[in-house]
Amino acid sequence: MRFVDEFRDAQLGRVVAGEILAALEPGRHYKVMEVCGGHTHSIYKYGIDDLLPANVELVHGPGCPVCVIPMGRVDDGIAVARNEGVIFTCFGDMLRVPGSEYTLLEAKAQGADVRMVYSPLDALRIARENPDREVVFFAIGFETTAPSTALTLKRAKAEGMTNFTCICNHVTIVPPLRALLESPDLRLDGFIGPGHVCTVVGARPFEFIPSDYGRPVVISGFEPLDILQSILMILRQLAEGRAEVENQYKRVVPHEGNLRALEVMSEVFELRPHFEWRGLGFISQSALRLSAAYRDFDAEERFAVPGVRVADPKACQCGEVLKGVIKPWECKVFGTACTPEHAIGTCMVSPEGACAAYYNYGRYARTKEVV
Numbered sequence: 001m002r003f004v005d006e007f008r009d010a011q012l013g014r015v016v017a018g019e020i021l022a023a024l025e026p027g028r029h030y031k032v033m034e035v036c037g038g039h040t041h042s043i044y045k046y047g048i049d050d051l052l053p054a055n056v057e058l059v060h061g062p063g064c065p066v067c068v069i070p071m072g073r074v075d076d077g078i079a080v081a082r083n084e085g086v087i088f089t090c091f092g093d094m095l096r097v098p099g100s101e102y103t104l105l106e107a108k109a110q111g112a113d114v115r116m117v118y119s120p121l122d123a124l125r126i127a128r129e130n131p132d133r134e135v136v137f138f139a140i141g142f143e144t145t146a147p148s149t150a151l152t153l154k155r156a157k158a159e160g161m162t163n164f165t166c167i168c169n170h171v172t173i174v175p176p177l178r179a180l181l182e183s184p185d186l187r188l189d190g191f192i193g194p195g196h197v198c199t200v201v202g203a204r205p206f207e208f209i210p211s212d213y214g215r216p217v218v219i220s221g222f223e224p225l226d227i228l229q230s231i232l233m234i235l236r237q238l239a240e241g242r243a244e245v246e247n248q249y250k251r252v253v254p255h256e257g258n259l260r261a262l263e264v265m266s267e268v269f270e271l272r273p274h275f276e277w278r279g280l281g282f283i284s285q286s287a288l289r290l291s292a293a294y295r296d297f298d299a300e301e302r303f304a305v306p307g308v309r310v311a312d313p314k315a316c317q318c319g320e321v322l323k324g325v326i327k328p329w330e331c332k333v334f335g336t337a338c339t340p341e342h343a344i345g346t347c348m349v350s351p352e353g354a355c356a357a358y359y360n361y362g363r364y365a366r367t368k369e370v371v
């Protein structure tokens with residue numbers, strides 16, 4: 001298939017793997033974080049990890065939008081969904097994320113009108129079709145999906161909709177990366193930059209990583225050769241003593257990002273002073289809420305929400321997985337009490353979660369040669 005097969009050529013993959021070996025400093029251990037959950041899945045789906053020597057360690061970052069939603073926000077959603085006359089809409093993977101007592105799917109089984117949608121525009125259509133009901137959209141995602149929520153809210157405002165609101169859980173990628181770089185738990189050598197987010201924000205927001213922390217960043221596509229090439233570009237920067245933001249995904253990511261999308265986002269959203277991330281705690285200015293001009297569409301203003309902070313279950317180590325401190329299989333409940341069918345933590349629920357990637361592609365442990 002054109003524009004796909006070229007990026008999955010196994011022979012070329014082996015050539016790049018050879019170049020990666022040649023770029024290594026013997027005996028040095030490299031830790032490279034792939035920020036985005038989409039990369040994590042490609043890495044394990046295509047066996048990229050198997051092409052790397054053991055001293056090139058891939059560490060999984062916090063870039064899975066479902067994984068970072070804390071239990072308290074799920075509880076807030078369920079509280080709103082249980083209001084008389086509410087139709088509560090969300091993406092499918094959000095349905096099985098555990099709250100403190102229930103998931104949204106269980107709330108639906110108990111009588112709440114919870115519906116899965118593929119886009120915020122589906123939620124808006126449901127609102128148009130049900131003028132006597134309140135329709136709420138549970139918005140999640142990084143800068144990748146925030147523009148679609150923003151455009152939907154603009155359309156709702158233009159149409160004068162009064163029965164459509166949104167619980168905004170959109171998060172931004174730079175603050176958690178800065179928090180990780182400040183963390184003494186983790187020593188990272190470089191970053192595989194989140195290609196999807198960068199289609200919207202561009203490369204510029206990541207310049208603080210080389211300038212403030214001296215680490216290279218390579219913005220990467222999601223096909224196997226994209227990722228291998230990005231790892232090679234990071235290793236070459238390290239070998240040459242450089243630290244820069246490079247863009248491997250130029251076919252999709254413009255350096256300046258998508259200016260129209262950024263403009264719409266800045267009209268509809270503003271930064272929250274702080275937001276709780278699952279396992280990472282509160283991070284300042286790391287999430288979006290609706291701007292004053294769109295306050296009428298804010299479900300948190302229209303409905304009572306508990307807004308309570310709920311501690312993760314004791315057995316859950318999603319926080320350590322999201323920070324890259326442990327591998328998924330090092331969590332005590334991985335694959336036993338916690339599976340995709342009966343998840344304890346979010347990283348096993350989301351198709352972008354690191355635990356789901358390891359579980360689905362059978363990566364339970366790793367013993368390889370160090371070069």
Ligand code: SF4
Pocket residue numbers: 315316317318319321328331332333334335338339343344345346347348349355
């Ligand atoms: S195995 Fe389950 S509980 Fe453990 S880190 Fe993964 S998702 Fe969280």
